[in-house]
Amino acid sequence: MQQDLFQSPDYFSVDDLLKEEHLMIRQAVRQWVKQEVSPIIEDYCQQAVFPKQLLKGLGTLGCFGPTIPEAYGGGGLDHIAYGLMMQELERGDSGIRSTASVQGSLVMYPIYIFGSEVQKRHYLPKLATGEMMGCFGLTEPDHGSNPAGMRTSFKDAGDHVLLNGAKMWISNAPFADIAVVWAKDEGGIIHGLIVERGMEGFSTPETKGKWSLRASATGELVFDQVKVPKENILPGVKGLKGPLTCLSSARYGIAWGAIGAAMDCYDAALRYAQERVQFGRPIAGFQLTQKKLAEMITEITKAQLLNWRLGVLKNEGKATSAQISMAKRNSCEVAANIARNARSILGGMGITGEFPIMRHMMNLESVMTYEGTHEIHLLITGHDITGLDAFK
The missing domain is CATH 2.40.110.10 (Butyryl-CoA Dehydrogenase, subunit A, domain 2)
Known part of the structure; x- marks a missing residue:
């Protein structure tokens, strides 16, 4: 089993913007990922098997529908807490975060906002615990x-x-x-x-x-x-508004989650560069390696601030679907670029299961596509700023 040595980067002290509750929730999920996900995820990835035994832990942590009111079995948390949870889960693996995102944003959320009271009472509490998926x-x-x-x-x-x-x-x-x-x-x-x-x-x-x-x-x-x-049948909505509303919720979680993967790649590359000696000194001392690492932490920091601001807007009920699209696209692009640069720092070791980078890189190719492709999100932003629809 592999030891998880991850240390979260926070170059601009973004933690100072978070409440104590946010920090406690993030730490709880981070510790669970280190103990339950990191030691086994490479083997399950190699076998192409989903570790179903993790579902109970995800439910116990409150990762299923954390923003759903407590009356229906949810955590009653705000959207920044939800984002941090998704960030930590995807730091472990995109597939684990996807499972939680689907359960919370695409199953529980539509039942909560569009379902009847009978539907809410029947399904949501069981979905929140993971008893029902x-x-x-x-x-x-x-x-x-x-x-x-x-x-x-x-x-x-x-x-x-x-x-x-x-x-x-x-x-x-x-x-x-x-x-x-x-x-x-x-x-x-x-x-x-x-x-x-x-x-x-x-x-x-x-x-x-x-x-x-x-x-x-x-x-x-x-x-x-x-x-x-x-x-x-969900009685509370007709038309595309239903699924698109759900997708906005899921995209918000992805915006946070993808940066979790980026942070893991950066952390692994930084540690490796400080330890790997070539030509008589650590490769972290070479200019090209420092350029890559400096660009990684810069993009992570920018994305952290963007996601935090989006979370504030979401809590205030002001976040637009176009703003969420921008954050989702940005995080995916940042994470994919960081994964590729991190892999190059590790050289041949970067493609092995001894490090998480290649797994994150492959996962992010899917994350860039689902819940709206990279190109579609660009067009959403384009439509929002020009008022002209490029989809037709």
């Missing part, structure tokens, strides 16, 4: 960045509806107990439905052969004349 069905084989073109649909059949279609690239799908699925009714209007494992015609085949997020469970959702009770 969920997934989010939006992306389809032919419709990723254009969810409005989805083909998954349902028809009225009395006291239930008949759901048909397929979703793909779904985190948590292979083991999820429920799926929050977005589908069109007979009039072409999008609704959210809670589909439960065991419903006849509902299957979740696992996606194999991934080079990224290997320690995460990914699969498809297939619906063949699935009978879904009408009481499982």
